[in-house]
Amino acid sequence: MDVIQVLGFTGQIFTGCLKGFQAFLTAGELGRDALQLQITLEWTRSRLDMWGTLWGLEKQEHLKDIRFRQFGMMALNHLVYINYCLEEFKTMDDIFPTLGDASKYVSTPAVSLARLSKSAEVTPDELEALRYKMKNLQGDAAAKEKVKWALQDGRALKMAETVKAMVEDLYTQFPPPAAESSPIIKNTYAASDSLDTLNYAANSSSSDPELARLCAFKAENIRLHLENRTEKLLSKDPERFDVLTSLRMHQKLDGTPDESRFLGRFREEGVSYSISVLTEQKTVNSKIIATSTLDNRIRNVARLLSLDSKPSELRTLNCLGVTISREEPRIYQFIYELKSKTFFTLADCIRTPTDKNINGMHRDKWPLEQKFNLAKQLARAVQYFHLAGWLHKGLRSSNVIFCADTAAEIDLSEPYILGFDYSRSEVARYETETVETTDKAEIAANAFRHPKTQGPPSDRAEFERKFDIYSLGMVLLDIGSKRSVPNLREKYGKMPEHAPATAEGFRDWLLNEAIDSDTTGLVARMGSRYADVAKVCLRGKFTGSYNGDANVAFFLEVLRQLQRCCA
Structure with missing residues (x-):
């Protein structure tokens, strides 16, 4: 035979x-x-x-x-x-x-x-x-x-x-x-929403450590959002009344202050030494937003970020807690333990004057293998957020940071994700909060947001996983393009043939023209496989059905394809 x-x-x-x-x-x-x-x-x-x-x-x-x-x-x-x-x-x-x-x-x-x-x-x-x-x-x-x-x-x-x-x-x-694989994607315990099942998988000696961490994290996420919270929480109350000492404003690489992030020193009560911390601030007008729901959402996010057993694949810093100033305007501050004296954002790393940006000079100083590793780490993090039933809602280059004392020590393959000011559990639809777009930073962030999450509040769709995946696609474009995403959006807005400029039009222009052309140089710089992954993310549609399993689809058409990219 x-x-x-x-x-x-x-x-x-x-x-x-x-x-x-x-x-x-x-x-x-x-x-x-x-x-x-x-x-x-x-x-x-x-x-x-x-x-x-x-x-x-x-x-x-x-x-x-x-x-x-x-x-x-x-x-x-x-x-x-x-x-x-x-x-x-x-x-x-x-x-x-x-x-x-x-x-x-x-x-x-x-x-x-x-x-x-x-x-x-x-x-x-x-x-x-x-x-x-x-x-x-x-x-x-x-x-x-x-x-x-x-x-x-x-x-x-x-x-x-x-x-x-x-x-x-x-x-x-x-x-x-394929270079890497994980049985987590198809594991029925990881996909379960039963607290009993998740708790047992999290605590069983026979569970793989990766599975145990994910199940423990997902179980805590579910417990936090029970209507009648009777289950014992693994996380502690995150609100801190301690005082940050030696607080100073962090300066970006070009000298422009970031009004929402600060470097400081933090000392636990009864401890003789202090540690480096990064605080991330969210300011809201309490006369417009219902603060009781907001307080609860912020605390829940801080609880999850503070879990010792959280999956390392999420690429998040250890959260030491959150402070809440209940005056007007209301100010929330996430306190993160920093692994270095300072940090740099991905936006910092690839920011250059316009003429150099267009010629693709500064963006080529990073080794190609580091860029691929960065893309894989971020895609895996998005996969784990969604496996855990969590929506990030703010993925962009300014929310990806690297812990390093100097720019020369930055390792692109070791990113951490910040920007949880709008993040929520996938099931907590009542915690949805309208994104403010009145300041320049938020308007620039729109370049990374899905078109359906922009515009007047009445026109915005309820946030779903594919919107996080869209933002990931924009970050992948930012990593590999010879122009930054904000620069591309600005270029698109100045083209008379595309007037009036719209968010949908910007996406269509990227998919149908810019990504495959010298406008971005993405194919020449990163390869056609990488460019195709960015397109899949921006389209929000997978080519296969995979029996309706979005986790498998994302793994096979995004993460696995990035794993197959090599220098």
Whole structure:
């Protein structure tokens, strides 16, 4: 039998593997050992799912890759063996009587395992029998049988670890055509909105640390927004009544003061030394805005930013708390622990006089690999914000900072994200606050905002994930273009053929003309793959359906593509 025909069967084996996990992941109210088993199996399933997705197994895309055509039998053997292990779970008659007859579909699965690598000895009937088995291994067992099975001599947990090791071996010996991957994207625990499920995954010793951090963070986000908050919070009250000492205004690189950010020193009560802090200020007219809801939102944001267990992938500084001045105007200050004596924003790093900006001089001093790493870090941060059910609402170059004592020490691959003055939980629609655009800084920030979030308040849409993704696309453009985004918007506004200048028109001009031309030089400077990612973000539409899973779509069409960019 032709080797390619056998390799073409890989997708069905892969699908069978994924379905084989499901019988062990659906029972509720199980004992602790069984829950530990479920977490292990779900992590393994999601990691295997991501491996197959990156290879495109179900769509036969793996057959286009020379590595799979030459060495794919090793991967196929692993998949068959994983299926065999899962079947062994089910054919232990003393433990799993409901599923004990699954073996009837193929008499000896080990024969398929042993002979499938020898394609000439595998008959069409055997392949058809294995295909039939894959379709019929989906019987369900009663919850009590699963508990008994999970507790029986520890066999289930040992077998789960074997399967997990097999999946990890696939990544090691047969890595998919992508630089990085994460099973978090397809993990059902991470996608859950159940506090019980999230809390268990966050605290279980069998959880991967990355999964545990995300689940703990998401659970706290949910607890903060319960109508009747009865659950114990992990975070402490963030409002600080301490006094910042040695406070001085931070000067930007060009000498222009930033009226909302300050450098200072902060000393905890009872501690003999002080630390460097960055404070970020939000000023509001309390006669216009209902401050009770605003106070609550600001505190919630500060609580989440102060969590010790928050995912590092969010790229946020440690928040020491928030101060609230209840006079008129009302002033809020987030206090962040700074990892250096000062900081620089991404806007600072790429700001140059107009003539140099147009010629693309200063913007080329950063190594290309650092630019790619910066783009990947920011895309991953947006992915994690959304996985945690959080909307940033203010992503732009002035809100991306680098901790460094001097400009020469800046590392673009180590960004931190600020600008949480409008941020909120995705479910807290009642906390939506109208963005003020009366000062020059906010008007300039509109260059990074989605068109539907601009204009009169009555014309603005309710904020959603794709608006954060749009802002990410603008930041990617800012990183790679020979002109800054504000400079591009200014250029667009002066072109008579585009009068009257609108936010929608600016986006259309970027997508249909500027990104692909020398106006930005993005393709020549960063490559066509990078430019395509920026377009995907600005369009707000993904090319594939991915069964309606926006997290998978973002990973495959934005983050994964950025991971494949290289200098």
